[in-house]
Amino acid sequence: MNEQTIYREQYVASGAESIEIPAEAYDLFGGADINSLELDEGFRLLGQGIGQGLGGYFKQAALPAVSALMVVLLCGMAETMFPERERTMKVLPLVGTLAITAAVCGDLFALVGSGRSAVETLSTFSKSLLATLAATGAAVGAPGGASARYLAAIVFSDALITVIDRVLIPALMAYVLVCVADAAIGGDTLGGLAKFLKTAVVTVLTLIITGFTIYLTVSGIVAGGADALTIKATKTVISNTVPVVGGAIADASETVIASTRLVKNTTGVVGILALAAIAVGSFLRLGVRYLVLKTVGAVSPLAGGGRLGKLIENLAGAFGILLGMIAASALMALIAVVAMISL
């Protein structure tokens, strides 16, 4: 009887097969049975699924971005025709602000809803997975360690969802409103307040991720010892790629890398693949929108739309904040699963 057979029997005995994996997780694997995949193969299929869906994400992101760019072009053209002091002309940037808000914010608000639901799905799924892993961990003779990790994961996960619901999403909406008002009024009167709100959201997210990672590290739950070069490379990629909270996530990724060598049992593999699949859809949807809007915001001054370009960049920042929330939830769930299977 080999190692994999033992883990497979554990998997069945612990009731892991009864864990409900969300439908969106299966779709990305092209119909393959997620329960029988190895980690490498799973990530390969996930990569293929992402590649096939990427065109669709860009198409969805293009529509609000093109609308915003056209508003900027129109207002820029009008501003070149009339002198700045013309009273009637001062209304045009206000109308342009409203048009961009209508075009972009409808999309943003819809994604806040789906992002919130992705965070909840991650939390619900990871809780049922962690319960099974905790049972498995207790069965192999580490009941104390299993329950400590399970408790830590549940507490921090619940804290994150509560903070996202009650603090971060309202703060995000306030940030959007302040940015829109600032663009409508002009003169950068509310720019300081918008920056403060963004910094506050980023700081809270960073504190939660960092607190969770420190807790696991200090309590000796997760060992270090991963290759320094791998850690450095991964941290550089993450902090440069993920906006807003990339730095904090990069620091937490060291914990994940250190423990991936311990991923060997079937339940853990299924769990990690499912978590990755649940998170990646929302991640890509938001990430592509963030990139596209940032590009439009960057080229807007060339079309004469300085004020409106700044609004577009700020709205891109809102997508970035939402992306940071989902990335934080996914990483916390992943760290919790890896910490559990390292027993």
Added chain:
Amino acid sequence: MDTVIKVAAAGLLAAVAALVLKKDNPAGAFLIALAAGVVIVGAAMGFISPIADFLRSLADAAGVAPEHFSALYKALAISIVSYVAAESCKDAGEKAVGGYIELAGGAAALYVSLPLMSDVFSLLRSFLR
């Protein structure tokens, strides 16, 4: 290029004619300046219309909702009309009337953007609920 040269020439001629008439017939001078303004802006519309059509076709191709732009087009049209009228009045020495026209133009531009404001407000309200 030809149109710009013709517009410039017409503008200069009208300015000279108005200057000559101003001393003896200020009303006539004003009418000449106004007529020149209308003709020149009309000629400028010949440049603006194809640009607006191009933007409209771009919007159709991208699948952009037309209601986001109709308020903007209307506000731009109001700006052009009120600008020509206000500047003409200021030229005729009626700065106050020019100011009233600017005020009316601004109010009209805000009025046509009401549907857009209403859409944005509904969007925010539906999310906050």
